[in-house]
Structure formats: C-alpha cells, structure tokens
Amino acid sequence: MLLQLKTSLIRMIKTPLFEYRLSSSKSATMPLPLRSKKRKSQRGLAKPFVDMKSVRAIGGSGGDGCISLLQAWSNEKAGPDGGDGGSGGHVIFEASYQVNCLNHVHAVIAADNGEKGYNKDCFGKNASHTVVKVPVGTILRNEKLDVVGDLSSEGSMFVAARGGAGGHGNMFFATDTEQTPLIAEYGAKGEDINYTLELRSMAHFGLLGLPNAGKSTLLQAITRAKPKIAPYPFTTLKPHLGVVQYSDYEQITVADLPGLIEDSHKNRGLGIAFLKHIERCTALIVLIDISIPEPWLQVNMLRHELQCFSNNMNTKPQIIVANKIDLPNSEENLKKLRTTYKDDQIVPISAKHGTNLLLLLQTLRQLYDLNLKTVKGYQESTGE
Structure with a gap:
C-alpha cells in the first residue's frame, strides 16, 4: 500500500502542469481563459454527451375505489362508506439551466400510481408527479417525428404522460333506490407515450x-x-x-x-x-x-x-x-x-x-x- 502511494506521488510530481504558450497580440483588456488548479482524475473517462434520446413516458394509474359498508354499534347497516382512489401522477419535463445534456434521462420514465380508497369515506392519496429536468432548448417529437413540445425558456414544462383518475368507491353509487351498492370502479390507466428528445443547440x-x-x-x-x-x-x-x-x-x-x-x-x-x-x-x-x-x-x-x-x-x-x-x-x-x-x-x-x-x-x-x-x-x- 505504501509503495503504491509513493509511486502515485512520484507520478504527480513528474507530471508537468499545463502551460499556455505564445501569447498573442490580442487586446490586453480581453478576458483570459482560466485554468483550474485541480488536477484531472486519472480514474476512468467522462461519459459521452447525449443530445438525442428516445424516451417512453408512462403516467401513473389511478387507485381503485373501495367497496365497504359501515357497521356502527348503533346501526349495523349504516350504508356504504367506500372512498375513491387517488389519481396517478403525471410525467413532466421541465427546462432548466442546471443540466446541459440528456445523460441522466432514463429510457423509461414511469410515474407513481394513486393509492386505493379505504373504508369510512377515506379517499386514496394522489400520487406525486414525476418531474424530469432537461436542458433549456429541448425539443420533443412524437412517434411521427412531429414537434409537440419546445422547452425554450427556464422553468417551462411539458406534460408528457398524464396519470389516470382514481376509481369511485361504492359510496359514490348510493341512490334513493339503491342504498347499499356493492360496486366500485377500477382506477384508470395512465397514458403511455413514446417521445424523442432533441437538443436544439x-x-x-x-x-x-x-x-x-x-x-x-x-x-x-x-x-x-x-x-x-x-x-x-x-x-x-x-x-x-x-x-x-x-x-x-x-x-x-x-x-x-x-x-x-x-x-x-x-x-x-x-x-x-x-x-x-x-x-x-x-x-x-x-x-x-x-x-x-x-x-x-x-x-x-x-x-x-x-x-x-x-x-x-x-x-x-x-x-x-x-x-x-x-x-x-x-x-x-x-x-x-x-x-x-x-x-x-x-x-x-x-x-x-x-x-x-x-x-x-x-x-x-x-x-x-x-x-x-x-x-x-x-x-x-x-x-x-
């Protein structure tokens, strides 16, 4: 271990610092390029720059509605109390100057599903939206290669896939003639859409x-x-x-x-x-x-x-x-x-x-x- 450390130190000492040569006749008022004092790491290479990527965006599914009948101590047949399911999350692309390429964007982006409904009139929780930051100037194309989104300014957003709505619980279906419905809805499926992301510049x-x-x-x-x-x-x-x-x-x-x-x-x-x-x-x-x-x-x-x-x-x-x-x-x-x-x-x-x-x-x-x-x-x- 000590020998390896000694060899590494000797290599660093022998490696000359980079120097610019041959100063030109450019104006002295022109800003000069800066060189970082930190040495470059020798471990591995940088990831390639990605300026075009195919992405599949999947919105979250809505939660299922609940079938439940309330049973109180004073009334065993108090009626339906099944709550609705929560809505699924959207997949959203947001333009940001904090990123400059598409390396971090996954090929498949799936939003979270909504929570199912519960008894005692409790609705399921809505899923949070999945927001993916992309560089400013990103263009989105559909499968026909038509431009459907242009994120040209900081903070601009594009909803790539909408989440499904939550299903109604049996409380929703109660009527004057049907006091104890035993039906509920499944949550709707989210959108599933393919896009091609491109950087304009x-x-x-x-x-x-x-x-x-x-x-x-x-x-x-x-x-x-x-x-x-x-x-x-x-x-x-x-x-x-x-x-x-x-x-x-x-x-x-x-x-x-x-x-x-x-x-x-x-x-x-x-x-x-x-x-x-x-x-x-x-x-x-x-x-x-x-x-x-x-x-x-x-x-x-x-x-x-x-x-x-x-x-x-x-x-x-x-x-x-x-x-x-x-x-x-x-x-x-x-x-x-x-x-x-x-x-x-x-x-x-x-x-x-x-x-x-x-x-x-x-x-x-x-x-x-x-x-x-x-x-x-x-x-x-x-x-x-």
Whole structure:
C-alpha cells in the first residue's frame, strides 16, 4: 500500500502542469481563459454527451375505489362508506439551466400510481408527479417525428404522460333506490407515450475534423473534459462536451465530435447521425492535421460534406485550426495554406504540447462575443 502511494506521488510530481504558450497580440483588456488548479482524475473517462434520446413516458394509474359498508354499534347497516382512489401522477419535463445534456434521462420514465380508497369515506392519496429536468432548448417529437413540445425558456414544462383518475368507491353509487351498492370502479390507466428528445443547440463550438486530427487531444488540453484518446481512427464515437471559463466568468462550451470522412452525407462512416451533431453547434472549429501533404484538401472535403448535407451548414461561423504544428513539414504547409485562406481564419497550434492555445482561446472568445453571445435558445448552464 505504501509503495503504491509513493509511486502515485512520484507520478504527480513528474507530471508537468499545463502551460499556455505564445501569447498573442490580442487586446490586453480581453478576458483570459482560466485554468483550474485541480488536477484531472486519472480514474476512468467522462461519459459521452447525449443530445438525442428516445424516451417512453408512462403516467401513473389511478387507485381503485373501495367497496365497504359501515357497521356502527348503533346501526349495523349504516350504508356504504367506500372512498375513491387517488389519481396517478403525471410525467413532466421541465427546462432548466442546471443540466446541459440528456445523460441522466432514463429510457423509461414511469410515474407513481394513486393509492386505493379505504373504508369510512377515506379517499386514496394522489400520487406525486414525476418531474424530469432537461436542458433549456429541448425539443420533443412524437412517434411521427412531429414537434409537440419546445422547452425554450427556464422553468417551462411539458406534460408528457398524464396519470389516470382514481376509481369511485361504492359510496359514490348510493341512490334513493339503491342504498347499499356493492360496486366500485377500477382506477384508470395512465397514458403511455413514446417521445424523442432533441437538443436544439448542443454547444457554442463543435470540433470538426477527420479521424485522428487531434480533436479529443485539443478538447482535453483546453478544458477539464476527459475524452478517450488513442493513436487510431474513430476513437470518438459519441460527442463529449467541455467548458472553457474566462476571467470574467463567461463560459464557452466546446464539443468533441466523431471524425468525418468522405461521403458522410451518404451515410458512410458515422454518417447522418454525426452530421446532425454538427447541426446543433452554433459555430465550428475546422481542425486539420497540418503535417500531412496538401492539408488544405481536408478543409475542402469537410466543407463539401457540410454543403452536401445542408446548405445552411457552411453559413455557421468557422475558424480553421492547424494542429500538429510541431511536426516536420508543418511550417511549410502552413505557408501554403495561408495563400488560400485569410490569416485571421487560421490558428496554428500543437494540442499535444500546448503551443499557441492561448491565441486559440482568445480567438474563440472574440468570435463568441461578436456572433454567439446573443444567440437565442442556448445558455451555458454549469461547468464540468
């Protein structure tokens, strides 16, 4: 045990703290990105970000009515006294800034049933409603994929499945001609409805690039997110979300998206499902590997796939980030890349070594302040 603790301490001492490099010529008044002093845990990886989920909502059943005849000491046949059953609970979705994804939403959500009725005219207790918090900007679709709910503001609610009413006890059925009815009602069943939950906006910036371009490495370098990193393609199969916080406490969310390949709009690779993730990002970071021959072809291919999927995709604000600037031939390729695209669109970095990340984060903040800060339907909720 002591040996294991000693080894762990040595590893922590040898691990260098992350440092931003190459300060840029940006204005000194611009808020700087903050780095948490707390080290990242090495135990396990973060859960993937979920921006779409199929949910079955089941309302609670009403309680059964009671059949009972009152027997008082002074009157053995005092009449019916069976109470009604309680109503079942509803399933309700509530929009909240306290959550930012659908990870916590279960596939089947069932509300509680109402309590049965009792004798002596006692009614059963109504079940409490089951309220599930979802991010602001969540859209609900029915089985026909029609939009039936849009939770666009804090506190807005949508009743997904109503609970059944409680059944009447035999006291309800007493009449002048029938003084001792021996009938009661069963409680009504609750609604059982399937929905598809979607987030209108997933993140401020989406990392768009080919497999193995370094998207997960970059996300881990600029945020406290812990996506899986490995030296083979398609390491990222589901989105991961990270948050960058600045010195004025403004937060920017960045999503690590699965790698895009040629003909993805024809459903190759991760295909259409992946392109829908991009559609939910407000702006794009086009990440390319600057060390390979003709890296500008990556930009052309990525933008072509976006254009083929939707005409509006390439209208999103974009910046080009040239990763792996520390490798051979990168500087020469960067010069050729800048002959095609404007200088202010290209940020050369090394996500692995932390080179030029401060410039990148300042560029993201500039783009955020100019284009994204007033975007309706999205507000950052919490840190990580």
